Amino acid sequence: MFKKLKAGFESLKAGLARTHNAIMGNVEAVFTGESREDQLERLEEALILSDVGVAAATDIVDGLRARLIGNDPEKLKNYLKDSIYSILREVERPLEITNTPFVIMVLGVNGVGKTTTIGKLASKFSSEGKSVLLAAGDTFRAAAIEQLEGWGQRANCPVIRQAHGGDPGAVIFDAMRAAEARRSDIVILDTAGRLHTKVNLMEELKKVQRVAARELPGAPHERLLVLDASTGQNAVNQARLFNEAVGVTGIVLTKLDGTAKGGIIIAIARELKIPIRFIGVGETIDDLKVFDAKDFVDALI
Ligand SMILES: Nc1nc2c(ncn2[C@@H]2O[C@H](COP(=O)(O)OP(=O)(O)O)[C@@H](O)[C@H]2O)c(=O)[nH]1
Numbered sequence: 001m002f003k004k005l006k007a008g009f010e011s012l013k014a015g016l017a018r019t020h021n022a023i024m025g026n027v028e029a030v031f032t033g034e035s036r037e038d039q040l041e042r043l044e045e046a047l048i049l050s051d052v053g054v055a056a057a058t059d060i061v062d063g064l065r066a067r068l069i070g071n072d073p074e075k076l077k078n079y080l081k082d083s084i085y086s087i088l089r090e091v092e093r094p095l096e097i098t099n100t101p102f103v104i105m106v107l108g109v110n111g112v113g114k115t116t117t118i119g120k121l122a123s124k125f126s127s128e129g130k131s132v133l134l135a136a137g138d139t140f141r142a143a144a145i146e147q148l149e150g151w152g153q154r155a156n157c158p159v160i161r162q163a164h165g166g167d168p169g170a171v172i173f174d175a176m177r178a179a180e181a182r183r184s185d186i187v188i189l190d191t192a193g194r195l196h197t198k199v200n201l202m203e204e205l206k207k208v209q210r211v212a213a214r215e216l217p218g219a220p221h222e223r224l225l226v227l228d229a230s231t232g233q234n235a236v237n238q239a240r241l242f243n244e245a246v247g248v249t250g251i252v253l254t255k256l257d258g259t260a261k262g263g264i265i266i267a268i269a270r271e272l273k274i275p276i277r278f279i280g281v282g283e284t285i286d287d288l289k290v291f292d293a294k295d296f297v298d299a300l301i
């Protein structure tokens with residue numbers, strides 16, 4: 001058990017290495033540079049470059065300036081950890097499965113990692129003994145349906161689909177009926193993410209939401225938005241857009257492993273205050289972690 005937890009933390013640490021290096025390189029420099037003020041400014045710059053956001057970076061560094069006494073790198077590290085933790089713990093609210101079937105609608109623009117995240121989630125829930133049903137609601141891209149079927153096979157879950165170009169509302173309708181017949185615990189719905197027809201996409205998502213609610217009041221219980229950490233501040237804008245349209249209840253931040261811009265999680269937490277449910281630190285089935293603010297900060301700093 002302990003071994004497994006430790007391995008989980010190590011892979012989180014490895015995943016966050018690039019952001020860690022971007023921020024911490026400058027923390028070490030804080031004590032080797034010229035004046036204290038220069039050094040703090042350098043740290044502020046590092047935080048901004050890792051996409052923490054200007055407001056958060058300024059707050060954090062102002063806090064450090066007020067609290068720093070003496071020239072102790074360990075103290076600075078601890079202050080920095082505390083400041084970041086106090087922002088992130090506000091959005092640490094793991095997903096709770098409160099209904100049967102519990103319907104999760106997965107949202108996000110193309111390429112952020114929706115289908116991959118669904119595959120990882122399906123495998124996680126299945127391994128916990130829950131029966132999962134997947135619904136191929138991204139009917140816009142032919143490959144998306146096959147991709148979801150591939151994940152369904154790997155996680156051993158049925159996939160409800162229609163032909164490419166079909167109506168996503170009809171897919172969720174079929175999926176809700178199938179979930180009832182099969183007594184599924186969890187339904188996970190994939191959706192399209194083409195953003196060049198923004199208005200149509202949002203209208204389509206609202207329709208899917210209405211179909212789900214008609215079949216089961218309260219569904220979809222979770223509107224889970226997937227954001228790609230490597231897109232930096234863009235991710236915050238996407239979150240605003242989707243939140244206005246469908247009311248996002250949880251966030252998955254993917255691709256933290258491939259970027260030095262992992263600080264975006266702090267901007268997301270501070271500006272949106274939407275729970276961060278999971279983080280993605282790689283492409284394989286085990287690379288989805290339940291978001292834990294303390295582990296995250298420990299791995300980052
Ligand atoms: N490195 C890395 N790649 C990821 C992660 N999540 C998804 N991907 C990759 O991102 C690409 C797009 O993923 P996909 O699930 O098809 O995105 P969708 O268009 O939103 O459904 C694929 O190549 C995935 O393997 C992650 O956490 N880390």
Ligand SMILES: [Mg+2]
Binds near residue numbers: 115138190
């Ligand atoms: Mg997809």
